Amino acid sequence: MGLIKKLAGQSAIYGISSILGKSINFLLVPLYTGYLPKEELGSFTMLYAMIAFLNVIFTFGMETSYFRFSTGKGLDPKVVFQNAQSLVAVVGLSLGIILFLFAENLSLLFDYQGKSHLFQWAAMILTIDALMALPFARLRLDGRSLTFALLKLLNIFLNVGFNVLFIVVAYHIVEGDILQILYPFVSQWYNPDWGVDYILLANLLANLLILPFLWKLAGQWEFQLKRTILLPMWKYALPLLFMGLAGVTNDVFSRGLFEYALPxxxxxxxxxxxxxxVFGATFRLAILMSLIIQAFKYAAEPFFFQQSENKNSPLLFARVMHWFIIFCTFLMVVVAVNLKLIGALFFQADGYTAALPMVPILLMGYLLLGVYYNLSIWFKITDQTRYSFYITLVGAFITVVIILTLVPIWGFIGGALSTLGSYLVMVLLCYFIGQKYYPIPYQTKKDIGYLIIAFLLSYGGFLLDTGSLAINFILHTSIILLYGGLIFLMEKKELYSLLKSLSKK
Known part of the structure; x- marks a missing residue:
């Protein structure tokens, strides 16, 4: 129970910082929907899908490889970091330069004539992200979750600040609404035709400013490229690279493909x-679930590697999975039954509510992604990362097939089903193959029961609308309490034991 307490504590720090940071970042949704045309949001969705896809190539699985070779391999973690960071820097800078030089060609290929600077900025963002990946991983491995969280928050504050400056403040200064004394200065650089341009520029500036702080706090980096260390790391990481590419296809790239699949x-x-x-903006309403998944991943990946030599680790992994599902299903119900209220608060223009019915499906999809992260520990600690490639390749194939077949029929719902269907198949494959190579005594029937009941309550609660705000509130709250009561009845003994443990100093 003490180990679960440790994991819960670190997840809480990552989670609080992620939720706080993304809540601030989430305020950009009404800003974007209120100030930018939907076409600009479509460009934003496509470009960030491309960045997410290429980001995997720029880091090529070396974060997980760093965790693995710094624990249980008899190597000095400092030496592993120096070599891994050096290789990532060489690859990231090389790829960034190539992308920068071919920016004009890419702008023509993706139908962004006269916007080659967008792809130049994307190249710079990708390079800086790659240079920050291993230092952030080092903070996680060292258990410095608070430092990690504060740096992430600073980055988000800077990003949001630049967005507000460029998209809102500068616009109103040029329009003569505020601070007219600054008009001569701002009018020299402000471009009213820029939308996604300022989003990318804000991201770039925020990353540039955070990089020196991260390098200083993460510790000294000396350039080293030792073949004896990097070759086995590369062999371990290569399947993870393909897993990451397929995973991004499942999670983000589908958003970029959506507009091309829709008739x-x-x-x-x-x-x-x-x-x-609209599809990309509404995707963000599933952000609370994705935040919890990300926070859990930040804490769990190094934790699982550190506990892999423990003879009781299978029981520990099963227990972590069980409580993860309980917590996330409860969160899913809370968010889903209040979606219409959340949507009304954050969408500041017409045309977005049509996509709301896809959000409960996305919440379930992200929850299954978290289940997959739990399950995937078996191939990481047994060094059989090739299975990650096979599983996620199947998931990526399913994503593309569903997007191309169901989006032309069901539109937004078809896009959401691509996420749910992909992660569901990945979970099933990872579970059945994993139980063969590294058996873990999961509470499978019970966990599946929670998933099914929570999804039915979530979608039912979302669809339930009496036309009265007061009655809706009572009914939605009743659904949340009903599911909470079910959890209490099913887990009464465990809850008492867990709360007793967590209360100990």
Missing amino acids: DGFYPELTSREAGG
């Missing part, structure tokens, strides 16, 4: 690119 005129009031913007 013209499917939504009469929206062009395909505008619908892609």
